[in-house]
Amino acid sequence: MNENLSVLLVGCGKMGGAVLNGLLKRGVSPGNTRVAEPNAETRAALAAKGVVCAADASELADFAPDIVFLAVKPFMIARAIGGVKPFTDKKAAVLSIIAGRKIEWFKEQLGKDAVVFRAMPNTPAAIGAGITAVKASDGASDAQKRAVESILSACGEVVWLDDESQIDAVTAVSGSxxxxxxxxxxxxxxxxxxxxxxxxxxxxxxxxxxxxxxxxxxxxxxxxxxxxxxxxxxxxxxxxxxxxxxxxxxxxxxxxxxxxxxxx
Known part of the structure; x- marks a missing residue:
């Protein structure tokens, strides 16, 4: 794990929280993390751990993360995505675990040059015993792939997919x-x-x-x-x-x- 890795988590429920806890346990400094989470109680609990939080990603515009990790519920992403673009404009890569949203959709929202990783974890990831399948968009660098793998491996095993269409089969096997x-x-x-x-x-x-x-x-x-x-x-x-x-x-x-x- 690269302890200097900087990550913005948008959504910090069960899966986002599991990823954050995994990063902190592996030595990533709370100062290298930010969390955008609408739930005030969750923000207060994270702040007690030294994590800077805000209700919306737009309030964290001074942060320059390597990775923006999207873990909001699917119905929330249309509203949340606008707050993500300033970070991808600063060359942050996006890692999404949002069901039903393809890489193409994120590029339509964030720009064709945005680097996007689409991942499908399963629920045992919440206790560090899961497996996550991930597909990278064109243009993803080796360093970005290593960063994504280090984030996801905090919750279990990671497998890389050759084709985004395989996500449906992954969902049916390990997701369900x-x-x-x-x-x-x-x-x-x-x-x-x-x-x-x-x-x-x-x-x-x-x-x-x-x-x-x-x-x-x-x-x-x-x-x-x-x-x-x-x-x-x-x-x-x-x-x-x-x-x-x-x-x-x-x-x-x-x-x-x-x-x-x-x-x-």
Missing amino acids: GPAYVFYLTEALTAAAKAAGLPDDTAEKLAKATVIGSARLMAESEESPAGLRRNVTTPNGTTAAALDVLANGQTGFEPLMIRAVIAAK
């Missing part, structure tokens, strides 16, 4: 993916109850199994398929369950493919 995992946990809980376990025990077992399996997958050099094989004894109980889940027509994989296609 946490909901799929939560629903899997719900389904496993329901199955545990159906097998005769008490409600509290069923949920505790399901949650711990999903969390522990995820940690094992993260820390293992084995592929997910390899880990699955490791716990599947031929002709055993796990194999019997997987015969149901791996059915080519009604099993988990074709169901997940249909779900992801629907999400696109």
